[in-house]
Amino acid sequence: MLEKISLKEAWTGLADCGQCAIRKSVLFAGLEVQDFGKIHDPIVQIELAPGDTLYRAGERSPRLFTLRKGLIKLVRYLPDGTQRIVRLIRSTDVTGLEALLDKPYEHHAIAMQDSELCVLPAAIVNQLSRENPALHRELLNRWQRALAEADQWLTDLSTGSARQRVARLILHLTHDDGDGPRCTLFSREEIGAMLGITTETASRIVADFRRRGILRTIESKRYEVDTEALAGLADGG
C-alpha cells in the first residue's frame, strides 16, 4: 500500500508529549506529565504531504490521530465514483475515534496541506480514559463536537442555492489574524465536493465574487474577504 510506505517514511520520530506545545489545548489536556509515564508503547508522529492518505474507509486499525498542524479532509465516495467531503479536521482536532470502539474507519482521511499528526494507540487512550475522568470527558466532548459540526455542515453547506453555500463556506473558512478578515481557499473541485455542486459552478461563483470585489486576491489561494457582503448573500441574497 502506497500510503503505508509513505507513512513509515514520514515518521519524524517519537513525540515528546511532555513538551508538546499544544498539549494543553488538545485531547490530553488535564493529564499530568507523569501520566505519560504509564504509556509503554511510544507515541509516534507522522507527516503527510497534500494528497497523502492517512487511512481509508473500511480499514480497521487500532489508532487514532491528533492533528498538530495542517488540514485533513474526511471523504466518502459515492456509488458513481464522485467524492463528497464530509468534514474537515483542523489543527488540534482528533480523528479516527472509531478505533476506540474497534470499528473500521468511516471515511477516507486525506491531507489537504502539509500536515503533522500524533498517532495514538487506541488501547492506550482507552486505558487512560478509564483512569482519568477529565480525559474521558474530553473524549465525549470531541465526539459531541464532531456531531455538531456534521449537523452544521448539513444545514449550512448543503442547503440553499449554490451561491449561498459558497458564501457560507467562505465565511466558515475566514478568520481575522489582526490584518482584517482573510481566508485560504482550496481547489474548485474540493469546494464542489464540500458543497455538493459541480466544479464549474464553484468556479463561476468564486470568479464572480472576485469580480465584485467580495474576494480580493492577496496571494495564490489566499484572499481578503468582504464578510458583510458575504453574510448578506449567505442568508437571503
Place this chain on the structure above:
Amino acid sequence: MLEKISLKEAWTGLADCGQCAIRKSVLFAGLEVQDFGKIHDPIVQIELAPGDTLYRAGERSPRLFTLRKGLIKLVRYLPDGTQRIVRLIRSTDVTGLEALLDKPYEHHAIAMQDSELCVLPAAIVNQLSRENPALHRELLNRWQRALAEADQWLTDLSTGSARQRVARLILHLTHDDGDGPRCTLFSREEIGAMLGITTETASRIVADFRRRGILRTIESKRYEVDTEALAGLADGG
C-alpha cells in the same frame, strides 16, 4: 410553555425498567436489575402526539431520552425560517446526549408519530457510566452511531438529483416484515425538509413513482416498494 404542560399531562407514570421489554436492546443493555436500585430519582415516561415538541434547540435541561415507540425528528431552522430535518430518532434510539455534557440541545426534537419515551436524568446516566464500563461503552457507541448516521444523511440524502435523493430516502425507510418490502412515507413537506428540496418537487417525484408502479399504495401513507427499480434510480438512473 405549551409543550411543557403537554409533557406533564402526558406522563404515564414511572417506568418499570426491570421489566422493560426493550431494556436489553437499548442503552442499559448490560445493566443488571440490581443496578437500577441505585437510582434514586425515578425514571419517568412521557408520551407525545405528532407535532409535540420534546425539546428545543438552545434549551438546557439535564435530561436525555430513549425512544420506546414512535418517531422523532431533529430539526434545525435556517435563517430564512425554513426548516431542515437533520436526523430521525427511531425506536430504541437515544437523543439529547448533549445533556451529559451540560450543553444545550442542538436541535428541536419534534414527534412525527405517537411516541413514548423514557426520561433519563443526566446525572444518573453519568454516574452509572462511571461505575459500569459496559454502559459507558454503549454510550460511546450511541455517539458514534449518531455521527455515522449524520454522515450518511449528508452523502445519501443531500447529494445528487432530487430524484436520486427521494429514491434513497424511500429505500432508507423501507423494510420487509415478511410481506414484501413496505414503507411508510410522511408528508411531502417533511420529505422536502429532509432532502433539501421543495415540497412541490418532493410531491412531483413521489407522484411519478406511483404512476410508474414503483410505489403502490396499500393504505394512506403506506406503500409497497419496488426496491430494485429504486436502487437503479438511486445510483445513476
Place this chain on the structure above:
DNA sequence: CGCGGAATTGAAAGACGTCAAACTGTGTGG
C-alpha cells in the same frame, strides 16, 4: 520558455424553484 493541470468561460439543455390553481381525502357539524 513550454508543458500540464487547474481555472475560467461559453452555449445549450435540463433540473428545480416559484407562484398559482385544481384536486383529494379526512374530519366535522348539521
Place this chain on the structure above:
DNA sequence: CCACACAGTTTGACGTCTTTCAATTCCGCG
C-alpha cells in the same frame, strides 16, 4: 348520513439556476 371546510397533495406554466460538454485561458513548475 351527507355536505362542507380545510389542509395536504397534485399539477401546470414559467423563469431561474445548475449541469453538461467543450473550448480557452491562466498559472506553477520543470
